[in-house]
Amino acid sequence: MFQAKIYVTLRKSVLDPQGGVVRKSLFALGYQNVPEVRIGRYMVVDLEVAHREEAEKQVKDMCDKLLVNPVIEDYTFELVEV
Amino acid sequence: MKFGVVVFPGSNCDADCLHAIQTVTGQPAEYIWHKSGSVDGFDCIVLPGGFSYGDYLRCGAVARFSPVMTPVIEFAQRGGLVMGICNGFQVLTEAGLLPGALHRNKNLQFLCHDTYLRVENNTTPYTCLAAEGQVIKVPIAHGEGNYFADPETLRQLEENKQVLFRYCDPQGEITPAANPNGSLNNIAGICNQQGNVLGMMPHPERCAEAVLGNTDGQLIFQSLLDFWQRRCG
Numbered sequence: 582m583f584q585a586k587i588y589v590t591l592r593k594s595v596l597d598p599q600g601g602v603v604r605k606s607l608f609a610l611g612y613q614n615v616p617e618v619r620i621g622r623y624m625v626v627d628l629e630v631a632h633r634e635e636a637e638k639q640v641k642d643m644c645d646k647l648l649v650n651p652v653i654e655d656y657t658f659e660l661v662e663v
Numbered sequence: 664m665k666f667g668v669v670v671f672p673g674s675n676c677d678a679d680c681l682h683a684i685q686t687v688t689g690q691p692a693e694y695i696w697h698k699s700g701s702v703d704g705f706d707c708i709v710l711p712g713g714f715s716y717g718d719y720l721r722c723g724a725v726a727r728f729s730p731v732m733t734p735v736i737e738f739a740q741r742g743g744l745v746m747g748i749c750n751g752f753q754v755l756t757e758a759g760l761l762p763g764a765l766h767r768n769k770n771l772q773f774l775c776h777d778t779y780l781r782v783e784n785n786t787t788p789y790t791c792l793a794a795e796g797q798v799i800k801v802p803i804a805h806g807e808g809n810y811f812a813d814p815e816t817l818r819q820l821e822e823n824k825q826v827l828f829r830y831c832d833p834q835g836e837i838t839p840a841a842n843p844n845g846s847l848n849n850i851a852g853i854c855n856q857q858g859n860v861l862g863m864m865p866h867p868e869r870c871a872e873a874v875l876g877n878t879d880g881q882l883i884f885q886s887l888l889d890f891w892q893r894r895c896g
Contacts, residue, residue: 596769647720650724652763652811
C-alpha cells in the first residue's frame, strides 16, 4: 500500500490573494524578509496498490482528472510505502 | 421552448431560476435531478447558482462529474443551449465547456451587491435583444468569481467576441473601480466559440420581475426565447 502526499498551489502567473494577505501579516509581525507567500492545498491519499509505478500513474491520473485544475494550479506529490 | 434547471446537491438558486424562466418567458420549465442520465426533450439547460457539493475541493469540481453532466456535455457539443449562472459558470469551466477558471475574489470577500454590466456582443442567443453596448444592473453573490485565463486564451476570447458581459460603471465605462472581484479584463460572462454555451457570475434570475425592483435580468431570458422562436420560424 502507498500513501501519496499531494501539494497543490496556484500557478505562478495566478494572483494569490490569500498569500498576499498572509505576507503582509507576517511583515507586520516583523518578518520583513518574506518576499512572497503562496497558499495551497495539501492532500493525503491512500492507495491500495502493490507497485510504485502503478501508484504513481494513478495519482497523476487523479490529479489531472479531478484533484487539480491545470488552468490555475500546479501540483507535486511524494509517494511513501506504508 | 422547454427549459431544464439542473439541481445538484447544494444548488440554491434552482427555484429562483425556474420561477424567473416561467414568469419571464411563459415557457415550460422543469427541474433535472443531478442523477438523471438524460436531458432529452429540453431545448435549454440551466446550471443554477449555489454551492454544489459544498464547494468541496474547488467550486464546481465535483458537480462536473455528476451523472447528468455527461448528457449535458453531449447536448452542448451538439449545439444545445446551456447556460451556467454563478456556480453553474464554475461547473462549466471545470467541465471544459468554457475556457478559463474562477478563483477567489481579489479582496477575499464574499460579494453580494448590484453590479453594472455592459453587453459586449449582442449577436448571441443570450443577448440578441440587447442594444449595442447596453448597460444592465444585475446582482452578484459569490466568493470565487475572479475570472482567470492564460494570455493566449484571453486573446482568443476577445478576438472571437466571446466576452458577453463586462463589469462597468453606471455609465458603461470599463474601469478598475467597477471590477468587483479582480476578473481579468472586467469579465463577468463569456460564451464558447459557437455561442451556444454561456457562463456568467451575476444573477439575472434575481432581477427579472418588477416586484423585485429590477427587471434588467429579463433581457437574457427574453433574448433566449426570441432566438428560439426565430430559429424555429
